[in-house]
Amino acid sequence: MAKEITPREEDYSKWYIDIVKKAGLADNSAVRGCMVIKPYGFAIWENMQRELDRMFKETGHQNAYFPLFIPKSFLSKEAEHVEGFAKECAVVTHHRLMNDPDGKGVVVDPSAKLEEELIVRPTSETIIWNTYKDWIKSYRDLPLLINQWANVVRWEMRTRLFLRTAEFLWQEGHTAHATRQEAIEEAQQMQRVYATFAEEFMAMPVIQGAKSANERFAGAEDTLTIEALMQDGKALQAGTSHFLGQNFAKAFDVKFSNQNNKEEYVWATSWGVSTRLVGGLIMTHSDDDGLVLPPRLAPIQVVIVPIPKPNGEINEVAESLMDELKAKGISVKYDQDKKKRPGFKFAEYEMMGVPVRVGIGKRDLENGVVEVARRDTKEKSQVALEGLADNIQQLLEDIQNNLLSRAKAYRAEHTTEVNTFDEFKDVLANKGGFISAHWDGTSETEQKIKELTKATIRCIPNDAVEEAGKCVFSGNPSTKRVLFAMAY
Amino acid sequence: MAKEITPREEDYSKWYIDIVKKAGLADNSAVRGCMVIKPYGFAIWENMQRELDRMFKETGHQNAYFPLFIPKSFLSKEAEHVEGFAKECAVVTHHRLMNDPDGKGVVVDPSAKLEEELIVRPTSETIIWNTYKDWIKSYRDLPLLINQWANVVRWEMRTRLFLRTAEFLWQEGHTAHATRQEAIEEAQQMQRVYATFAEEFMAMPVIQGAKSANERFAGAEDTLTIEALMQDGKALQAGTSHFLGQNFAKAFDVKFSNQNNKEEYVWATSWGVSTRLVGGLIMTHSDDDGLVLPPRLAPIQVVIVPIPKPNGEINEVAESLMDELKAKGISVKYDQDKKKRPGFKFAEYEMMGVPVRVGIGKRDLENGVVEVARRDTKEKSQVALEGLADNIQQLLEDIQNNLLSRAKAYRAEHTTEVNTFDEFKDVLANKGGFISAHWDGTSETEQKIKELTKATIRCIPNDAVEEAGKCVFSGNPSTKRVLFAMAY
Numbered sequence: 001m002a003k004e005i006t007p008r009e010e011d012y013s014k015w016y017i018d019i020v021k022k023a024g025l026a027d028n029s030a031v032r033g034c035m036v037i038k039p040y041g042f043a044i045w046e047n048m049q050r051e052l053d054r055m056f057k058e059t060g061h062q063n064a065y066f067p068l069f070i071p072k073s074f075l076s077k078e079a080e081h082v083e084g085f086a087k088e089c090a091v092v093t094h095h096r097l098m099n100d101p102d103g104k105g106v107v108v109d110p111s112a113k114l115e116e117e118l119i120v121r122p123t124s125e126t127i128i129w130n131t132y133k134d135w136i137k138s139y140r141d142l143p144l145l146i147n148q149w150a151n152v153v154r155w156e157m158r159t160r161l162f163l164r165t166a167e168f169l170w171q172e173g174h175t176a177h178a179t180r181q182e183a184i185e186e187a188q189q190m191q192r193v194y195a196t197f198a199e200e201f202m203a204m205p206v207i208q209g210a211k212s213a214n215e216r217f218a219g220a221e222d223t224l225t226i227e228a229l230m231q232d233g234k235a236l237q238a239g240t241s242h243f244l245g246q247n248f249a250k251a252f253d254v255k256f257s258n259q260n261n262k263e264e265y266v267w268a269t270s271w272g273v274s275t276r277l278v279g280g281l282i283m284t285h286s287d288d289d290g291l292v293l294p295p296r297l298a299p300i301q302v303v304i305v306p307i308p309k310p311n312g313e314i315n316e317v318a319e320s321l322m323d324e325l326k327a328k329g330i331s332v333k334y335d336q337d338k339k340k341r342p343g344f345k346f347a348e349y350e351m352m353g354v355p356v357r358v359g360i361g362k363r364d365l366e367n368g369v370v371e372v373a374r375r376d377t378k379e380k381s382q383v384a385l386e387g388l389a390d391n392i393q394q395l396l397e398d399i400q401n402n403l404l405s406r407a408k409a410y411r412a413e414h415t416t417e418v419n420t421f422d423e424f425k426d427v428l429a430n431k432g433g434f435i436s437a438h439w440d441g442t443s444e445t446e447q448k449i450k451e452l453t454k455a456t457i458r459c460i461p462n463d464a465v466e467e468a469g470k471c472v473f474s475g476n477p478s479t480k481r482v483l484f485a486m487a488y
Numbered sequence: 489m490a491k492e493i494t495p496r497e498e499d500y501s502k503w504y505i506d507i508v509k510k511a512g513l514a515d516n517s518a519v520r521g522c523m524v525i526k527p528y529g530f531a532i533w534e535n536m537q538r539e540l541d542r543m544f545k546e547t548g549h550q551n552a553y554f555p556l557f558i559p560k561s562f563l564s565k566e567a568e569h570v571e572g573f574a575k576e577c578a579v580v581t582h583h584r585l586m587n588d589p590d591g592k593g594v595v596v597d598p599s600a601k602l603e604e605e606l607i608v609r610p611t612s613e614t615i616i617w618n619t620y621k622d623w624i625k626s627y628r629d630l631p632l633l634i635n636q637w638a639n640v641v642r643w644e645m646r647t648r649l650f651l652r653t654a655e656f657l658w659q660e661g662h663t664a665h666a667t668r669q670e671a672i673e674e675a676q677q678m679q680r681v682y683a684t685f686a687e688e689f690m691a692m693p694v695i696q697g698a699k700s701a702n703e704r705f706a707g708a709e710d711t712l713t714i715e716a717l718m719q720d721g722k723a724l725q726a727g728t729s730h731f732l733g734q735n736f737a738k739a740f741d742v743k744f745s746n747q748n749n750k751e752e753y754v755w756a757t758s759w760g761v762s763t764r765l766v767g768g769l770i771m772t773h774s775d776d777d778g779l780v781l782p783p784r785l786a787p788i789q790v791v792i793v794p795i796p797k798p799n800g801e802i803n804e805v806a807e808s809l810m811d812e813l814k815a816k817g818i819s820v821k822y823d824q825d826k827k828k829r830p831g832f833k834f835a836e837y838e839m840m841g842v843p844v845r846v847g848i849g850k851r852d853l854e855n856g857v858v859e860v861a862r863r864d865t866k867e868k869s870q871v872a873l874e875g876l877a878d879n880i881q882q883l884l885e886d887i888q889n890n891l892l893s894r895a896k897a898y899r900a901e902h903t904t905e906v907n908t909f910d911e912f913k914d915v916l917a918n919k920g921g922f923i924s925a926h927w928d929g930t931s932e933t934e935q936k937i938k939e940l941t942k943a944t945i946r947c948i949p950n951d952a953v954e955e956a957g958k959c960v961f962s963g964n965p966s967t968k969r970v971l972f973a974m975a976y
Contacts, residue, residue, distance in 0.1 A: 071518060092581075
């Protein structure tokens with residue numbers, strides 16, 4: 001089974017798609033650019049959702065649900081927003097089909113044309129701020145801290161499973177505040193929440209920073225981002241949190257009367273992560289044998305394989321181990337299939353990235369041990385039955401930590417400071433990864449670097465050190481280094 | 489606050505909308521027929537989702553996600569299905585907007601017309617069975633037990649918040665089986681799961697039965713239903729489970745090789761419940777003072793109100809009670825707002841249907857008691873601090889049980905056996921509720937009764953007794969009684 005995966009060295013893109021398909025995560029669908037998320041892939045997304053949803057609620061947010069459709073005119077109300085999102089979107093123009101008068105099948109009924117076209121939401125700022133107009137009257141209605149789990153559609157021309165699809169699943173937070181400062185702090189808080197989730201659950205280290213003006217969300221005053229580094233040296237924008245200023249409040253006329261009874265426009269943020277995270281998870285940890293999952297997000301954390309087949313004695317040990325693991329909140333599967341050989345099962349669970357595999361064989365049992373294999377390093381060891389469940393629990397934590405350390409080490413190796421544009425191009429071509437370089441702060445320079453190298457500014461790191469320097473491209477003065485990279 | 493609700497006697501429809509809006513459950517949106525589900529309403533739906541999702545997983549189902557869009561040609565592949573669903577749907581015809589050459593705003597870009605129109609899914613049988621074609625090859629791939637949580641769109645002309653909206657949220661199970669019998673049993677199992685959920689969590693008794701041919705799902709061989717009775721004597725179809733035979737397998741050419749290596753078409757079921765359940769929940773229990781929620785689905789199960797205001801002593805009692813309740817898994821809110829009077833808060837939480845209200849006042853504390861009010865009966869009593877959390881836990885169970893008994897009693901009073909068509913019309917006009925009557929089994933009779941009275945056959949109950957009788961309309965022989973009613 002593992003042999004069917006294209007090695008990373010040979011073709012990284014093909015390796016990625018092989019993993020997605022052979023681990024049973026997702027498939028292309030009959031609809032251009034839309035994917036089918038298969039049960040195993042969806043279970044990973046559900047685990048992500050559960051933790052994120054908890055973190056959102058712990059920071060005071062509530063879930064709600066807004067319409068799938070946005071009236072066309074709403075998009076035009078915020079000038080930059082319409083530039084960013086009106087270009088490639090799904091447009092609903094009719095509300096009825098009819099039997100084809102010329103033959104079989106159905107055709108659009110021309111008499112059922114909508115007065116105003118509806119856009120399938122590419123993001124929901126406009127419909128939500130149009131609603132907030134009714135909800136917000138006074139400072140007592142603020143802050144309004146709302147999140148939505150939803151599907152959105154952006155008509156992407158080049159799609160790739162999870163990473164870029166026409167329809168994707170995401171959450172979008174939309175908050176409203178009485179002051180500029182409070183909104184900025186909210187945007188920063190959610191960036192931290194995303195970073196914590198990425199590191200603690202996905203074991204995916206991220207750089208927290210701000211986007212340059214060129215890369216900002218359409219309609220934002222500031223876009224905060226978390227940027228991860230994939231194993232091919234390309235960056236992945238994994239989540240963004242936007243300070244929207246009063247742009248949407250002005251576009252939709254959302255005012256509140258403050259404590260002095262004076263009317264002011266409301267301050268806004270929005271923030272989102274999507275099923276793209278599943279793509280990032282795959283590319284951060286997996287290897288040429290298949291998926292590698294961090295235990296905290298793995299749908300199956302431990303699999304038990306009887307060697308060579310289930311029997312009374314093995315079943316007894318397996319079932320008692322399952323009970324102990326379940327009591328610790330660990331998800332476990334006992335594979336009793338009698339038709340598949342152990343070697344086949346081993347390859348299958350390696351492909352699926354199950355963090356820990358326990359092999360129970362007759363001879364081992366005589367010695368009071370079982371074989372425990374960890375997916376991340378592929379190490380195997382004989383572990384005593386006595387204290388086995390505790391050992392496995394510890395091993396899951398070790399794996400979680402090891403995955404994070406390994407990814408951090410990879411990122412450290414692939415973050416390079418450069419001081420000349422020749423170095424910049426050399427690192428980009430031969431090493432990849434993040435390039436830390438001085439930049440003069442202008443959109444023109446950023447644009448030229450992008451045209452020449454395809455690299456973009458991933459972010460201006462939150463923790464960038466103030467230091468005098470010269471822009472790697474223009475030679476003009478700069479006060480801090482920013483991170484460039486090729487990106488997904 | 490409570491005074492703002494229209495009494496049921498005066499205008500039941502207006503009462504319903506008043507509750508939905510004033511309890512903060514949902515609002516109309518700027519998009520025709522689409523609703524905004526507000527945080528409090530969404531929290532009820534999340535509680536429903538959590539329990540249903542658990543029940544689906546306990547019966548062996550996994551979640552997955554399929555595309556929002558369905559190619560137009562797919563709808564035509566199942567003849568009855570297209571009749572049922574192609575008529576009123578949202579049709580995507582273009583994938584781009586452009587700046588209006590004649591002025592402001594954006595218009596549809598005529599050059600971005602899709603080759604084949606896409607339909608926003610009204611239900612997903614077609615796109616899912618088109619996918620199952622790739623997933624199912626052998627009997628070893630069966631059964632395939634999949635559920636999807638999703639939004640769907642049906643272009644309804646007359647909409648009502650939660651009960652009938654153009655876009656709604658739901659789950660749709662889609663299963664594939666090797667035998668007819670297994671598929672039938674699956675459809676029956678999911679009907680039971682829905683009935684259990686309705687009774688145990690919603691405290692909403694339901695009749696389990698089968699739909700007549702006229703009322704079947706478009707493409708089903710048999711539609712099983714759970715039917716509830718609302719307080720205005722109208723029935724609500726609360727969930728359906730369909731045995732689809734081999735219709736979709738044939739339409740999408742989904743075959744499997746059986747154990748004898750012979751190819752056969754796959755057998756199918758689909759089943760769904762939606763945000764309509766929130767409407768059913770409201771109409772089953774609420775009264776002229778607002779929403780009444782069964783404790784098991786209430787976002788806030790207990791609210792603590794300081795009388796008249798929070799102070800050190802009251803806070804101490806409230807916080808220790810909160811800790812004890814939370815330790816029991818009970819959700820509790822302590823309302824420390826100093827600007828609102830207790831009476832205002834009481835009305836507010838009555839409107840919101842919070843099952844138990846605890847009032848803590850200085851004088852009561854001197855006597856070692858607090859005031860506990862239950863929302864269902866509006867009874868108040870003095871309860872000792874000693875053992876208070878245990879008492880509240882018991883009270884929540886009592887309320888849950890009382891709501892179910894009350895609804896069952898209402899239904900029993902409003903289920904009437906009739907033997908003549910005059911009686912039938914009389915009961916329908918003057919009493920409402922379910923009418924249990926003999927029916928000759930023909931669509932013609934059913935259709936005529938509907939034309940004359942607007943009543944429909946809600947179901948042929950699973951537990952209908954075999955008895956010789958005469959059709960209430962045609963006088964032709966009948967073997968069992970069926971349930972008629974006016975319906976939502």
